[in-house]
Amino acid sequence: MTLHLECADELLSTTRAVRKRLDLTRPVPRDVILDCIRLSQQAPTGSNQQTWRWLVVTDAAKRRALADLYRATAADYFPKVRDRARERGETQTAKVYDSAQYLADHLHEAPVHVIPCLLGRPPEGPAVRVGGFFASIYPAVWSFNLALRARGLGTALTTLHLFREAEAAKILGIPDDVTQAALLPVAYTIGDTFNPAKRPPPETITFFDTWDSR
């Protein structure tokens, strides 16, 4: 077995949202993307339905159109959340927003946009059932991201374009009965050394047997 604890932990703790360190000049071979999708297919889906589909966008005009949509939403959203984070003294989050703005500005330059989708639309009814629906795609999206990392590539899991999902669907010819889950700008990373993010100890977010009980 080639599965070592140190390696697994490094993979899980150094796969960061890469926004500024995407190499926007280096092409990404199609086979690398397909290889990461192949690994993503080992993630679980509800009832083993495997209703995931992946749209891989390299066409420059389409990437620009998607980036324009993304930026239109970001323009409404980022300054508000960044200022709130600064007011609250959440410096890590404020920094994330500066980095997110950089990514938005350069989004069309990312050599590949990957859009994971699910066949079908989220069920009507209690919102939590919608959670069960999306539980069939985000583990695969995260596996795809981890597989990229192991190959010297990176991305950031963004969902902002979903506010304009119908417009994105039009650009890409996605049918009405398909649900987009994210937009992943993919590129080789500049350097391959990434440090774990600073996080509070797990004890601070974990309860035992009863809510609020430590």
Add this chain to the structure above:
Amino acid sequence: MTLHLECADELLSTTRAVRKRLDLTRPVPRDVILDCIRLSQQAPTGSNQQTWRWLVVTDAAKRRALADLYRATAADYFPKVRDRARERGETQTAKVYDSAQYLADHLHEAPVHVIPCLLGRPPEGPAVRVGGFFASIYPAVWSFNLALRARGLGTALTTLHLFREAEAAKILGIPDDVTQAALLPVAYTIGDTFNPAKRPPPETITFFDTWDSR
């Protein structure tokens, strides 16, 4: 760097939903769970909000109560979906349901039930925004699962108890403004050799630039 491609790929392709090979007799130390939660905290969250919380249930009466809820939903759901899968000749899925039934029957015996939660409730409005909400927990849930695997433990990502989320909340004292995302029965696995699942080639689920274009 201890991050090797072979090891990453093995982790991603052999972390299976473990239902029959959970060791129901071996206790799971609290520190192992906390260590896996620590790794899950490196997964991304929307706006870096880190609103995840983890509820770790070892109390036998509570595990039994959760398992009873789970089985009540499963009794409605499993036979229907299994029969449909058999009719359609989806033998892999039909087999998954037999295994899921086994897990349901033994759920109270799993030494730990882990319930990942998000502070807040899913937003009202277009269902796709609900997806953005849950994108802040399922990557972490999957990282937790991958971290378990690297330590000789396993689980299955289940969402069935969410159909009775309010009843589960009552058992565990979870407030109304918190959202449960899954129920993970955690245990050491019986043996540590797992094979990748059989999947269709990635080319069959991937489109380029336009939907349906290969």
